[in-house]
Amino acid sequence: MHGYNRICTFMLALAGSLGVALPARSAEPAPPPVVASAPDADRALRTPAGATFTAPSAWVLAGSGAASTLTAPEGDARLAVVDAGEGTLESAVAVAWQEAWPGAKVPPVKAVTPQAPRNGWQERRFVDYETSPNERRTVWAQAWRTGLRWTVSLLDASDATAEKRGTQVGLVLSSLRPPGYQRESFAGKRAHPLDAARIATLRAFVEEGMRQLDIPGVGWGLIDAGQVVHEGGLGVRELGRPEHVDADTLFIAASNTKALTTLLLAELVDEKKLRWDQPVVDAYPAFKLGDEQTTRQVLVKHLVCACTGMPRQDMEAMFEFKDASPASSMALLGTMQPTSRFGEVFQYSNTLAAAAGYVGAAIAKPGRELGQAYDEAMREKVFAPLGMRNTTFDFRRALAADHASPHSDDIDGRTVIAAMDSNYSFVPIRPAGGVWTSAHDLSRYVQMELAEGALPAGGRLVSKENLMARRAPQIVVSEDVHYGMGLFVDTHWGVTLVSHGGSLWGYKSNMYWLPEYGVGAVLLMNADSGRRFQAAFVRKLVELMFDAPDESAAILSAAKAQMDVARTAERKRLAVPADPAEAAKLAARYANPALGELGVGRNGANGLTFDFGEWKSEVASRRNDDGSLSFVTIAPSNIGFEFVVTAPSGGKRTLLLRDAQHDYPFVER
Numbered sequence: 001m002h003g004y005n006r007i008c009t010f011m012l013a014l015a016g017s018l019g020v021a022l023p024a025r026s027a028e029p030a031p032p033p034v035v036a037s038a039p040d041a042d043r044a045l046r047t048p049a050g051a052t053f054t055a056p057s058a059w060v061l062a063g064s065g066a067a068s069t070l071t072a073p074e075g076d077a078r079l080a081v082v083d084a085g086e087g088t089l090e091s092a093v094a095v096a097w098q099e100a101w102p103g104a105k106v107p108p109v110k111a112v113t114p115q116a117p118r119n120g121w122q123e124r125r126f127v128d129y130e131t132s133p134n135e136r137r138t139v140w141a142q143a144w145r146t147g148l149r150w151t152v153s154l155l156d157a158s159d160a161t162a163e164k165r166g167t168q169v170g171l172v173l174s175s176l177r178p179p180g181y182q183r184e185s186f187a188g189k190r191a192h193p194l195d196a197a198r199i200a201t202l203r204a205f206v207e208e209g210m211r212q213l214d215i216p217g218v219g220w221g222l223i224d225a226g227q228v229v230h231e232g233g234l235g236v237r238e239l240g241r242p243e244h245v246d247a248d249t250l251f252i253a254a255s256n257t258k259a260l261t262t263l264l265l266a267e268l269v270d271e272k273k274l275r276w277d278q279p280v281v282d283a284y285p286a287f288k289l290g291d292e293q294t295t296r297q298v299l300v301k302h303l304v305c306a307c308t309g310m311p312r313q314d315m316e317a318m319f320e321f322k323d324a325s326p327a328s329s330m331a332l333l334g335t336m337q338p339t340s341r342f343g344e345v346f347q348y349s350n351t352l353a354a355a356a357g358y359v360g361a362a363i364a365k366p367g368r369e370l371g372q373a374y375d376e377a378m379r380e381k382v383f384a385p386l387g388m389r390n391t392t393f394d395f396r397r398a399l400a401a402d403h404a405s406p407h408s409d410d411i412d413g414r415t416v417i418a419a420m421d422s423n424y425s426f427v428p429i430r431p432a433g434g435v436w437t438s439a440h441d442l443s444r445y446v447q448m449e450l451a452e453g454a455l456p457a458g459g460r461l462v463s464k465e466n467l468m469a470r471r472a473p474q475i476v477v478s479e480d481v482h483y484g485m486g487l488f489v490d491t492h493w494g495v496t497l498v499s500h501g502g503s504l505w506g507y508k509s510n511m512y513w514l515p516e517y518g519v520g521a522v523l524l525m526n527a528d529s530g531r532r533f534q535a536a537f538v539r540k541l542v543e544l545m546f547d548a549p550d551e552s553a554a555i556l557s558a559a560k561a562q563m564d565v566a567r568t569a570e571r572k573r574l575a576v577p578a579d580p581a582e583a584a585k586l587a588a589r590y591a592n593p594a595l596g597e598l599g600v601g602r603n604g605a606n607g608l609t610f611d612f613g614e615w616k617s618e619v620a621s622r623r624n625d626d627g628s629l630s631f632v633t634i635a636p637s638n639i640g641f642e643f644v645v646t647a648p649s650g651g652k653r654t655l656l657l658r659d660a661q662h663d664y665p666f667v668e669r
Contacts, residue, residue, distance in 0.1 A: 042171065049083035050179030051151045054479055056168035067099040070172070072165055077157030079169060081176065084143070084150040089125055093141050096152035104156075107131055107139050108625070111569040115142075116558040118551065120181035122146050128569070132626035133644050133658070138162040146178040163660035164311065164339055167346040167477050174478040174492075184548065185494030191517045191545040194224040198544045203234070205540045205552065209533040210235055212560040214415040215525050217245040217404050221443030223450060223513070223520040231439045237526070238405040239417055247440040248390055250403040251524035252423060253509045254502030255350075257435040258304050258486030259470070260382055260445065261357040264364070265300065265485075266466040267381050273363050276301040276469055284359040288334040289352075297342050303356035304486040305474035309338030310349040311661050317351065317425050319595035322614050324428035326358050326370035335594075339661055346475045346483060350432040353486070357431020374431060385461050386448055388441035395424065398436040404526035406506020408636035411576060411620065413567030415527060418506040418637040421615035426504060433504060439522055446513050446520035449498070471498060493542065503531060505637035510534045512541070519545065528637060532559035570640075574632060577607025578621035582629055582645075587653045590666035595657070598643075598666050610643070617641075631655070 043055045047068055055061055059070040059079075066083040080100035084092035089112075097106050107129035115124035121144040129139040142153045153176065155162070155169060162169070177183070192198065199222065206218055217235035221228060233245030268274040280287045280298045289295045294308060302308055313336055317324070333351055340347060357378075358370045364381065365373035375393050383391045392398055399420075408418040426434040447456055453467040454460050471489050473482035480492035490497040495516055502509040508530030513520035523537055536559060540552035583602065590598040601609035601616075608619040610633060617635035624630060633641040643655040643666065652668035 044175075047081060047083050047151070049149065049151075051081070051083065052175070052177055052179075052181075053081055053172050054175035056165075056171050059168070065099055067096070069100055072157070072161050072168075074158070074161045074165075077155070077161040077165065079157075079172060080152075080154045081172065082152045082154065084152045086148040087150070089143050089145075089150070092143050092145075092150035092152055093127060096141065096143075096154055100154055101156070111565050113565045114558050114561045116551065116555040119176075119183065120146055120178045130625060132624040132628060133630060133642055134624075134626060134628055136160070136658070142173065144176070144178075151176065151178070159658075159660040160339070164347060165345055170478045171476075174480075183492070186542065186546045186548070187494030189546050191514075191519065192547070194222055194229050194519065194544070199230050202540060202544060205556075206234060206537070209536060209556055212556060213527075213529045213532055213563060215527045215530050215533065216407050216415070217249070217526045218530075219245050219247065219249050219251060219404070219439035219522075219524040221247070221439040221446075221522045223443060223447050223518070225518050226447065226451060226456075228443050228447060231443050233439065237403065239407060239415070243402075245404060245526075246402070248402055248438045249524075250390060250392075250398045250401055250436045250438050251509060251526060252406075252433075252502070252504050252507040253435050253437045253442065253524065254426075254433040254504040254507060256437075256442070256500050256502040256509055256511055257431060257433045258353050258356075259500050259511075260378065260435060260486075261353070261360070261431040262304050262470045262485040262487075263382055263445075263462065263467075264377055265356060265360045266462045266470060268360055268363055269300075269466045269469075270463050274300055274360070276466075280355075280359060284362055286330070287355065287359065290333070290335055290337040294338050294342060300356075300359070301469070301474065301485060303359065304353045306346050306348045306483050307343050307475035308347075308349070308352065309340040309342050309344065310336060310347060310352050311339045312348050312350070313659070313662060314350055315657070315659055315662065315664060316594050317429055318422065319592075319612055319614070321425040321428055326354075326374070326428055329354055329428045330358060330370070343475065346477050350426075350429055353432040354429035355431075361431075371428075371430070383441075385455060386441075386444045387456075388437065388444055391435060391437040391441045393427075393430050393434050393436070395420075395427065395436075403436070404507075404524075406504075406637065407527040408506050409528065409567060409639065410636050411571060411574070411634040411639065413564075413571070415529065416636050418528075419615065419635065420506075422505045422638060423507075425614070433502065437524075439524055442511060442522040442524070443520075446511055446522055450513050450515060450518055450520055452515075497538070499538075501531075501534060508534070510537070512538055514542075514545075517545065529563055532563055535559070570632075573622050574620040574634070575622065576618075576620045576634065578619050578631060580607075582621055583608045583631075585645075585653075586631075586655075587668035589669040590653075590655055591669050592657075592664050592666045595664050595666070597669070598655070619643075 041057050046052050058073045062069050067080050069080045071078050082096040082099050084095045110128045110130040113126040123145040125143045127141040131137045136159045139156050144151050216239050219233045221231040231247040237243045278300050357374050361374035361377050364377040406418040410416045452464045453462040470485040475483050481490045488499050499512045509524045511522045536552045536556040586600045599611040610619050617633035617638050619631045620634050622630045629645045631643045646654045646656045649667050655666045657664040
């Protein structure tokens with residue numbers, strides 16, 4: 001994907017999918033860059049002007065004047081950190097390009113987006129550059145100022161390497177700090193209780209976030225000292241209707257499902273039916289990946305570790321799911337190849353995470369169809385003991401109950417009700433992200449996590465040993481963040497924050513807990529814009545706990561500005577309706593072996609429609625800078641799928657859809 005989704009995907013990768021501000025270390029002396037070195041460990045470095053950062057292992061490092069440059073192992077991605085001196089934003093970025101790569105052709109600027117001040121940087125700006133989809137290229141600058149001086153980071157990378165090594169790029173950015181900076185730490189501090197006054201303050205902040213970011217409804221809960229101290233809802237379930245969100249309103253919690261799935265595995269380990277270090281092929285002989293060596297390496301603990309080298313390959317699930325099943329999803333893994341070495345980088349695979357649930361289900365409920373076995377096992381071993389009485393994987397049940405409808409932006413940036421269609425794509429892979437839950441129910445789960453496996457009413461759901469095994473490091477995400485088994489563990493404030501986020505079409509969610517303080521929170525939202533609120537929410541929570549400086553308001557303000565820029569940056573290049581002359585050249589039907597059929601419809605004055613069977617969208621056209629033509633989907637929640645007109649294949653008209661690491665040609669039928 002290009003445009004909207006390319007930017008969003010990459011920036012989420014830099015944030016490690018956490019939805020929180022990335023960390024920085026305290027300033028300590030570090031040696032200057034060493035020319036042409038590529039050691040096996042991360043390195044703490046210092047620019048000539050004294051800014052410090054951490055360079056990821058295996059990237060080739062070189063220094064020249066004010067610029068420190070890093071080249072990825074693939075050779076098609078380069079990152080520079082440049083002392084850019086005083087002056088304006090524009091002059092600093094120009095200096096950075098000249099210092100890092102003299103004579104490089106700089107693409108035109110697409111958008112300049114504000115970022116919240118943090119980690120000693122008083123002003124921060126993200127500069128995104130315009131590239132054509134056939135370049136398969138990601139180019140940006142991040143200009144950060146303290147005092148009068150700018151430090152600029154530049155990235156020029158293939159889309160594939162930018163996605164694959166996004167968290168390693170994020171390591172550099174999360175650790176980049178000005179000279180003399182000492183990072184914020186709450187270690188050893190006593191936390192205030194979440195009393196009525198603080199809950200009211202947090203509620204007002206949630207309401208302000210909803211207002212600024214156009215979020216119709218929020219379900220949220222708070223836990224303190226082992227007790228649920230607040231659960232409830234704000235706003236409405238659906239725009240244009242009066243029903244309000246309450247503590248029992250159901251939302252799709254998306255990838256938060258992964259932690260619930262690994263909780264099921266932990267119980268099975270307690271029962272001696274599985275081992276964390278057991279090869280998956282021993283537990284489930286039919287398990288198979290496209291790479292035989294990787295298949296043999298995968299242990300039970302690796303199924304939800306994002307560490308196997310399997311890429312984020314979601315297109316197959318998103319486009320061809322009508323007849324998909326848990327069994328076909330397991331078989332699909334056998335066609336997927338890793339794109340990095342085992343344990344090398346964080347790469348998030350929903351299909352592989354789904355396999356974790358189905359392997360556990362086959363052991364917990366042998367002889368049953370995998371989906372039925374998983375649903376029953378989760379209901380009996382997770383939801384019922386925790387009192388998650390309304391939590392379900394059944395879409396029909398959820399949609400007939402008190403539920404929140406999905407919302408997204410239309411092509412002109414208005415928040416509107418979105419179609420549910422694409423969310424059904426997660427039914428066949430539901431252990432990775434298909435759960436419907438409420439603030440009441442999800443708070444019970446977080447309460448159990450804080451109690452280290454004990455149940456609020458007494459007794460134990462799971463052993464502390466196997467509950468905590470899910471938090472053990474499996475892969476590094478950024479400087480102070482690692483991923484376990486469906487959980488992020490973050491120590492950048494000097495205290496432990498365990499979390500996960502969730503994102504499906506029209507729904508965004510997060511759950512957080514600080515185990516040293518017995519505090520947790522859940523956040524469920526019915527709008528795609530909700531993803532921009534997550535960092536501000538968790539910052540506000542810790543501000544109230546520790547009397548920390550007020551940064552949450554600036555984070556929220558920057559999120560609002562980023563949303564406004566995102567709503568306009570691509571729109572100005574799109575022709576809506578699509579160019580009728582170009583639309584007339586399209587075939588009536590196309591097909592791709594992995595993604596199925598694409599039907600082209602023409603709706604008179606309303607323009608062009610692409611129909612994929614499972615879902616459809618109106619389509620805009622865009623003339624790219626290299627002269628190529630793209631057709632871009634513009635339906636709310638499905639904005640940004642880009643089909644590039646390419647040379648005919650075997651005399652047949654062809655459209656090319658890409659994710660960062662794969663090509664999907666649709667050929668005329």
